[in-house]
Amino acid sequence: MDKSKSENAAILIIGNEILSGRTQDLNFSYIVRALSDYGVSVLECRTILDDKNEIISSINTLRKKYKYVFTTGGIGPTHDDITSESIAEAFGVKIETNEEAYNILESYYNKNNYKFNEVRQRMARIPIGAELIPNNISAAPGFKIDNVFVFAGIPRIMQSMLKESIKYIEPQKKINRANIQVKVPEGEIAKILEKIIKTYSDIDIGSYPFFDSKKDFGVNIELSSKNKLSLEKAISYLKVQLSEESIKYK
């Protein structure tokens, strides 16, 4: 994982229904996977209420800290959809009816024989200076303002908006990864891992214990680096160290 905040991303999940446990979030892991194809890591995720002050303060913290911020939820037509206006306020810009968005919505509702009523017209309100992100599922667009991408919360729609946004992502050098699993407790390998960290400064090591039962437990060691050669050397070194301690690995 590349941990430079100014080069990577944060996700802001907006919605009471996620916090209440009513709806399971499916967007976080989808965004993480999609971005990792472009060498971009997600370094922070916040899940917050549909609350104007929370949205404003989270956006203003995250957009300064990270290269990209992705928000999900709260851009529909009902009373609890307050993301767009809150983001306008976070950026200190006005929100108004966007002509392009209005036309897209009007033609979609006409075609589908629904009234393009007042509440639906609200979805055409977009912060000034934002670029629209097309919604190929149900027309109401998301938008991008500066480094903040504002997506719908419904997974199918979110996925479509993310696809339309990939053109804005600057691809970075991919991270190389390797996994080694040992069937001993974490306390048996902690010293070995410390040695590797000291020897290979450009390697990131994660130590993830699992404990499925008293008989099936161990540690997944994850090594990662943008430097492939260095990663290969570190793995060889780790294997030698494990063998010296008679610890089996796979």
Add this chain to the structure above:
Amino acid sequence: MDKSKSENAAILIIGNEILSGRTQDLNFSYIVRALSDYGVSVLECRTILDDKNEIISSINTLRKKYKYVFTTGGIGPTHDDITSESIAEAFGVKIETNEEAYNILESYYNKNNYKFNEVRQRMARIPIGAELIPNNISAAPGFKIDNVFVFAGIPRIMQSMLKESIKYIEPQKKINRANIQVKVPEGEIAKILEKIIKTYSDIDIGSYPFFDSKKDFGVNIELSSKNKLSLEKAISYLKVQLSEESIKYK
């Protein structure tokens, strides 16, 4: 959902492996469900890196904002387990070997024929002033300091620690909930929902659209309130409004 921050909870998930997508978090939804049995809502969740500054600043924000904070991850024996020392620093207290924790760990490792080595002894280091939270699975305890509960990341162990911590939770009046599903788009019911909010100030209404296919879409309307009578009245009122607009519901 009771949205008073000073009466409710936040969760802080600590771990690179969650952000990288390598490990799926299972603790968030478990904690949400367990707390809701005691009338406590989770109003914010943050997922952050194993990074000292991130842990300190998140803890110091969340513990002042919410009645309870639950953290998961980063209390094992390896180099990336830095939660305990970071939390001590957030509270401005020292961390040192806790005699009770040391004895628990020593007897556990002796019994299981593992060396109680230096790295394992690290798990006995607990911030001064904290109370231990027992770990009935693998001995190494969590702890509670002021309103912050520090749990392991492995779900089975986290669940055991949460069970041991329930005695500290002050039960609140439970929230009554009701769901009504309509098979029309959200834009058809937004005005009706606004009417209900204006009429019943102690009712919380969530509007959660679903869009499984062009034929199967609609909205789940969730009403909730600590006032049962008020909730019943609001539901009747909602049903009348939907009927007047010829919108079917279930």
